[in-house]
Amino acid sequence: xxxxxxxxxxxxxxxxxxxxxxxxxxxxxxxxxxxxxxxxxxxxxxxxxxxxxxxxxxxxxxxxxxxxxxxxxxxxxxxxxxxxxxxxxxxxxxxxxxxxxxxxxxxxxxxxxxxxxxxxxxxxxxxxxxxxxxxxxxxxxxxxxxxx
Numbered sequence: 001x002x003x004x005x006x007x008x009x010x011x012x013x014x015x016x017x018x019x020x021x022x023x024x025x026x027x028x029x030x031x032x033x034x035x036x037x038x039x040x041x042x043x044x045x046x047x048x049x050x051x052x053x054x055x056x057x058x059x060x061x062x063x064x065x066x067x068x069x070x071x072x073x074x075x076x077x078x079x080x081x082x083x084x085x086x087x088x089x090x091x092x093x094x095x096x097x098x099x100x101x102x103x104x105x106x107x108x109x110x111x112x113x114x115x116x117x118x119x120x121x122x123x124x125x126x127x128x129x130x131x132x133x134x135x136x137x138x139x140x141x142x143x144x145x146x147x148x
Contacts, residue, residue, distance in 0.1 A: 029078065
């Protein structure tokens with residue numbers, strides 16, 4: 001294969017992306033997830049739950065649905081279509097925990113699921129916990145100093 005043929009081959013197999021199309025897909029996918037969340041929240045309030053309880057149940061339902069759809073191999077298709085619209089909400093975080101657990105379950109409970117479950121979400125959890133600890137420490141010091 002000469003260099004010109006190789007360049008033509010690269011042009012054929014390289015996927016093309018439309019930023020506008022990707023943004024529209026992300027907007028509608030994220031919007032649909034948020035609409036579902038709001039509908040669940042309203043249903044729980046209609047059943048007599050207070051706002052905080054309804055929000056907690058809604059989040060649990062979205063997490064559970066995300067894990068179920070990940071297990072059925074549907075969520076990756078939604079994420080491929082919607083991009084950040086599917087991956088940024090709480091459903092994307094649940095998917096990032098469930099997907100490695102499903103992928104590595106054949107390696108066993110300890111070395112498969114136990115070791116691999118947080119390969120994607122672990123750094124996010126660690127960074128979140130550490131940064132909240134540092135900010136809490138700064139707040140505590142500022143409060144002791146009388147600044148806050």
